[in-house]
Amino acid sequence: MTTHKILVFKRFERLWHWSQMALIFTLLFSGFAVHGVYNLIEFGDAVTVHTWAALVLLALWAFAVFWLFTTGQWRHYIPTADNFITVARFYAFGIFKEEHHPYRKTYRRKHNPLQALTYLMVKIVIFPAIWISGIAYLLISFGQGEIFSWIGLGPIALAHTIAALAVLLFVIAHVYLLTTGHSFIDHVKPMITGYDDVELSNEELAYLKADEPGVLKEGD
Amino acid sequence: MINHYPPAYRRRMYRFNYISLSFSILILTLGWVTTTLASSDSKIEIGISEYTKTDERHAIFKPKKESKATTDHTKLKELQGPFFSGPEVTKACLECHNTAGHQFMKNKHWTWDYKHPKTGQHLGKSVLINNFCTNARGNEGMCAQCHAGYNMDSPDFDFTNQENMDCLVCHESTGTYYKTPTSKGNKACSVMFEGKPAIDWAAVAKSVEMPTRNNCGKCHFYGGGGDNVKHGDLSSVLFDPPKEVDVHMSEAGEGFTCVTCHVGEGHEWAGSRYEMLVNDETGTGKPGMPRETASCESCHSASPHPITSVQGIKLNSHTQTVACETCHIPAIARGGVATEVDWDWRTMGKLKDGEGFKLKEYTQGDGHHRATYKSIKGTFTYAEDLEPMYAWFDGTMNYTTIATKFNPSKGPIDINSFSGSHDDPGSRIYPFKRMHTTQPYDKGNNTLPYMHLWGNDDSALWGNYDFGKAIEAGMKKNGIPYSGEWGFIETYSYWPINHMVAPKDDALSCSSCHSHDGRLDHLEGFYMPGRGKNEMLDLIGLLAVLGTLGGVLGHGALRMIATRRRKV
Numbered sequence: 153m154t155t156h157k158i159l160v161f162k163r164f165e166r167l168w169h170w171s172q173m174a175l176i177f178t179l180l181f182s183g184f185a186v187h188g189v190y191n192l193i194e195f196g197d198a199v200t201v202h203t204w205a206a207l208v209l210l211a212l213w214a215f216a217v218f219w220l221f222t223t224g225q226w227r228h229y230i231p232t233a234d235n236f237i238t239v240a241r242f243y244a245f246g247i248f249k250e251e252h253h254p255y256r257k258t259y260r261r262k263h264n265p266l267q268a269l270t271y272l273m274v275k276i277v278i279f280p281a282i283w284i285s286g287i288a289y290l291l292i293s294f295g296q297g298e299i300f301s302w303i304g305l306g307p308i309a310l311a312h313t314i315a316a317l318a319v320l321l322f323v324i325a326h327v328y329l330l331t332t333g334h335s336f337i338d339h340v341k342p343m344i345t346g347y348d349d350v351e352l353s354n355e356e357l358a359y360l361k362a363d364e365p366g367v368l369k370e371g372d
Numbered sequence: 373m374i375n376h377y378p379p380a381y382r383r384r385m386y387r388f389n390y391i392s393l394s395f396s397i398l399i400l401t402l403g404w405v406t407t408t409l410a411s412s413d414s415k416i417e418i419g420i421s422e423y424t425k426t427d428e429r430h431a432i433f434k435p436k437k438e439s440k441a442t443t444d445h446t447k448l449k450e451l452q453g454p455f456f457s458g459p460e461v462t463k464a465c466l467e468c469h470n471t472a473g474h475q476f477m478k479n480k481h482w483t484w485d486y487k488h489p490k491t492g493q494h495l496g497k498s499v500l501i502n503n504f505c506t507n508a509r510g511n512e513g514m515c516a517q518c519h520a521g522y523n524m525d526s527p528d529f530d531f532t533n534q535e536n537m538d539c540l541v542c543h544e545s546t547g548t549y550y551k552t553p554t555s556k557g558n559k560a561c562s563v564m565f566e567g568k569p570a571i572d573w574a575a576v577a578k579s580v581e582m583p584t585r586n587n588c589g590k591c592h593f594y595g596g597g598g599d600n601v602k603h604g605d606l607s608s609v610l611f612d613p614p615k616e617v618d619v620h621m622s623e624a625g626e627g628f629t630c631v632t633c634h635v636g637e638g639h640e641w642a643g644s645r646y647e648m649l650v651n652d653e654t655g656t657g658k659p660g661m662p663r664e665t666a667s668c669e670s671c672h673s674a675s676p677h678p679i680t681s682v683q684g685i686k687l688n689s690h691t692q693t694v695a696c697e698t699c700h701i702p703a704i705a706r707g708g709v710a711t712e713v714d715w716d717w718r719t720m721g722k723l724k725d726g727e728g729f730k731l732k733e734y735t736q737g738d739g740h741h742r743a744t745y746k747s748i749k750g751t752f753t754y755a756e757d758l759e760p761m762y763a764w765f766d767g768t769m770n771y772t773t774i775a776t777k778f779n780p781s782k783g784p785i786d787i788n789s790f791s792g793s794h795d796d797p798g799s800r801i802y803p804f805k806r807m808h809t810t811q812p813y814d815k816g817n818n819t820l821p822y823m824h825l826w827g828n829d830d831s832a833l834w835g836n837y838d839f840g841k842a843i844e845a846g847m848k849k850n851g852i853p854y855s856g857e858w859g860f861i862e863t864y865s866y867w868p869i870n871h872m873v874a875p876k877d878d879a880l881s882c883s884s885c886h887s888h889d890g891r892l893d894h895l896e897g898f899y900m901p902g903r904g905k906n907e908m909l910d911l912i913g914l915l916a917v918l919g920t921l922g923g924v925l926g927h928g929a930l931r932m933i934a935t936r937r938r939k940v
Contacts, residue, residue, distance in 0.1 A: 324924060
């Protein structure tokens with residue numbers, strides 16, 4: 153096993169991540185304005201911004217889901233018990249003793265088990281909650297939501313707000329965890345350049361060299 | 373000749389204004405000389421005269437548009453006269469318009485009578501009690517100046533005699549036509565109607581046309597005893613409003629008259645406060661299909677906003693819950709004429725040197741002084757550019773009538789209450805003017821009484837200033853039992869607001885309602901974004917965010933401490 157710099161985050165994945173970030177910040181800002189938390193933006197403008205940003209994000213998610221399944225990248229999110237306790241123990245204790253992070257990225261698992269489980273929960277619980285309630289809200293409030301009207305706008309808005317809070321909590325924790333590496337920059341950089349240190353077996357290395365040009369960083 | 377007023381009319385109008393101006397100056401001067409009070413405060417006006425000033429504003433003339441009518445009434449030999457009374461003119465009208473009498477006989481302007489189709493209540497001016505002058509019944513001598521008939525001086529009026537119908541009040545177009553009380557009031561009131569030029573019956577008869585705002589306005593703009601007193605959205609401003617006051621009636625806007633919207637056929641037309649249409653989902657109907665509906669939707673449809681923006685689409689779905697008027701009439705009593713919002717009868721009857729007087733201490737936007745006190749009526753409070761009251765409304769009004777018993781300890785009595793709720797798909801959030809009054813009631817029977825206001829006798833309130841006598845006489849006249857004991861009670865009445873629609877740029881913004889302490893903050897029982905009503909959720913959300921922030925900050929702080937320790 154040797155460590156190499158390889159292209160972990162493909163161009164689409166990086167585009168997806170950063171546009172999703174921008175849209176989520178826009179949606180959080182405009183959404184909590186619609187909820188009535190602050191008056192930093194006029195209500196009508198907040199509704200317009202929120203609606204358009206939500207529609208763009210839905211389109212982006214449609215592409216992302218397609219990408220995840222057609223490229224097989226979805227396998228990175230399969231929950232695993234391997235190293236789970238070790239990684240959890242690191243964040244609870246080891247991190248204070250300046251221990252090294254126990255997890256090494258591999259070609260098949262670019263996320264540590266805690267990370268993978270969190271992202272999976274975001275993908276299959278929080279995001280569906282927000283877009284299902286969001287679409288229902290949008291349809292009802294645009295006069296097309298007869299199929300949802302038995303629930304009523306109130307409960308749908310409540311579910312949407314709770315899901316939005318969960319997104320906000322995820323964002324806070326996600327940004328904080330970027331500081332737990334050598335430096336904040338070190339953690340953000342791979343999502344910008346796409347390259348990160350990954351442990352490769354000899355077979356993987358040989359395969360990448362032979363069949364995936366551009367994945368192994370030049371001169372590595 | 374029919375397109376413009378003949379020069380002779382114009383000259384007469386100027387002369388008329390000049391005469392009445394001189395007349396007012398004379399009265400004022402006399403007041404100065406004869407009273408010491410007037411010299412100390414020029415806002416006090418001796419006498420109880422009500423209408424000498426407003427008369428001047430009853431008509432505003434503009435060049436007439438070319439008529440497309442097939443009959444030029446000025447040339448009809450039947451209308452050349454001479455006529456010596458209103459009924460003679462009516463007789464001439466009915467000779468050609470031989471179904472008009474039968475039609476108008478069913479009209480509320482004639483019957484003053486209305487049976488509510490849903491509540492079954494017997495309503496109409498002939499029976500109702502309001503919280504302004506209180507009751508027309510028994511005071512027809514004064515109040516029937518706004519009855520579309522001749523000589524109604526008591527409830528026993530002959531409603532079957534077509535010749536008593538007043539065609540001219542709605543159809544004449546010279547502005548020289550007027551009506552006076554049909555019976556004599558107290559001597560203190562007689563000064564009100566003196567000094568008017570005689571009506572030229574043939575001239576007014578020949579001038580007939582479709583009703584203009586001058587015809588409707590001379591009664592409807594002055595309901596409750598003065599300009600805009602009653603409705604709040606119907607004032608003399610509408611004779612010639614700037615566009616920002618009324619986008620439809622302004623010459624710079626659409627130049628509508630009242631009957632452009634209050635359409636109908638056969639002397640029945642749309643628009644009633646007793647039974648309102650608040651949820652017109654039919655909208656514009658099919659092309660060429662005239663709808664006899666005075667709703668916004670009948671012209672603008674139920675989806676009037678452009679669907680080229682998110683807000684436009686969103687506003688269109690608002691029409692399912694919010695009346696157009698709610699956003700598009702941002703304030704009541706705009707354009708410089710105030711409306712009354714409080715009337716306190718308790719102060720009625722103060723005199724100066726034995727005479728009734730008026731105190732004019734409110735100066736409204738157009739510079740006119742409004743009476744804040746009248747000996748015959750009590751104390752008034754005015755408002756302009758007033759934010760409406762908003763409530764769910766299904767269009768059905770319920771009235772506290774002469775027959776309604778109430779519990780006086782249960783706070784102010786609603787003269788008219790209404791139903792409606794968020795859960796009723798036929799209800800809309802609607803704007804209202806709320807009128808608050810402290811007025812007399814029958815303390816023994818817990819009912820509102822009829823008062824005898826008008827009459828040349830020793831019990832009419834206006835002149836004798838005695839509630840007890842006025843109530844006793846008013847009830848006796850109508851054969852209604854009176855306990856003999858009266859007191860004061862607070863009342864509210866609610867006036868749906870439909871007129872003075874502002875240009876779209878002046879409509880309410882989203883955040884007028886979708887905000888903390890917004891205009892709809894008080895409406896309960898439904899979700900509306902932006903109001904911040906779910907305090908529980910907000911608290912849990914705040915705790916969760918603070919908890920997470922605290923967690924990561926704590927975790928970060930421990931890391932820093934650990935790092936520092938190792939370095940030491």
